[in-house]
Amino acid sequence: MATTDRNPRQATALALAHALSAAERGLAVIPLSRTKLPALRSPHRDDPTAPPCQGGCGRPGHGVYDASTDPARIRELFAAAPWSTGYGIACGLPPHHLIGVDLDTKSGTDSATALRELALRHLFTIPPTVVVLTPSGGRHLWLTGPPHVVVPNSAGRLAPGIDIRGAGGYLVGPGSRTDHGVYATAPGTAHLVPAPCPRALLRLLLPPPRAPRSTSPTAGGAHGRGLVQFVLAAHQGQRNTRLYWAACRAYEDGIGDALSDALVDAAVRTGLTPREARSTLASAARMTHPQRSPHPGLPHPHPDPDKPL
Incomplete structure (x- = not known):
């Protein structure tokens, strides 16, 4: 009633x-x-x-x-x-x-x-x-x-x-x-x-684990592992910024697509949601390669630091 x-x-x-x-x-x-x-x-x-x-x-x-x-x-x-x-x-x-x-x-x-x-x-x-x-x-x-x-x-x-x-x-x-x-x-x-x-x-x-990709999650060797570690070291207030910076470097060096899952996983471990992380990767891809995006249809996020709730 x-x-x-x-x-x-x-x-x-x-x-x-x-x-x-x-x-x-x-x-x-x-x-x-x-x-x-x-x-x-x-x-x-x-x-x-x-x-x-x-x-x-x-x-x-x-x-x-x-x-x-x-x-x-x-x-x-x-x-x-x-x-x-x-x-x-x-x-x-x-x-x-x-x-x-x-x-x-x-x-x-x-x-x-x-x-x-x-x-x-x-x-x-x-x-x-x-x-x-x-x-x-x-x-x-x-x-x-x-x-x-x-x-x-x-x-x-x-x-x-x-x-x-x-x-x-x-x-x-x-x-x-x-x-x-x-x-x-x-x-x-x-x-x-x-x-x-x-x-x-x-x-x-929890969502089921994703099937492993044929490409190594540590694509790019030591450089790729370093970018993943850079994201993992993020604290609240800098998670999105660090992910965006690392993704830009990865796409500039030609390993963005291969490293994307590892970067998303690292960002989720710091507190971002999978959608937020993939949106940031899509933004980085557009910034470094304006004519393409690895995740078509995702919104373009603003690369500001994430704000504490």
Whole structure:
């Protein structure tokens, strides 16, 4: 049943209070609208030529990349979106490295049974953890992942009706009001902390390893290995810049295509997502060889340093 609020300001104030409470637990949050989408629109929406931006421009409106645990910043975001009635919790960020298991009911499948069958088949159990009930009758299970392991978002890959919220995704926080109802913590779980994801389940959430290429991952000999090590040594704030510089050198020396997988793997190990890494490689290829790109169709990223969330 849809919810109606006679006092929109009160609904926003309530959402802000819940968001600040989540932030006190180390969960980075953003304001959401009644549609469960980020409440703030992109500042680049009217510029079709703008490169992908993850908040490096300094303006709000970048979805999950706006997420923060800083109370002052959170208040600023909600002040800029007074129509907010909920909040999203960013997944994959320290200290919790949150993973959300979304058991959907709208697909017409019994997702809870599907998860139990997976658990029996792969010999794992879901430990007691935070469970959020959705207005549609579904459930969100909150789990934590190990540092430096990037769990991707997926929809139905694990089993029909089971979606995964990982790095770059978010969960609707309990207390959020939407057009279809209110999200609420399941009885008996509000006092819990997110439990570690069972290892057997974690293995299922990670993408399968890629088949080895015929070309050596250390193409270019010592020079290629040096470029990979240069990327691996990157710290937060310089990961994208180091990858871009190394990729430019590789393409200039004629080993870019052969070294691309090794560079992407190195960048992912430092914290970038595979898509971010390959987008940066595509940009480097265009910079060094304007008439070609090894990854057609990928957006042209801005080679600025990656910004901490």
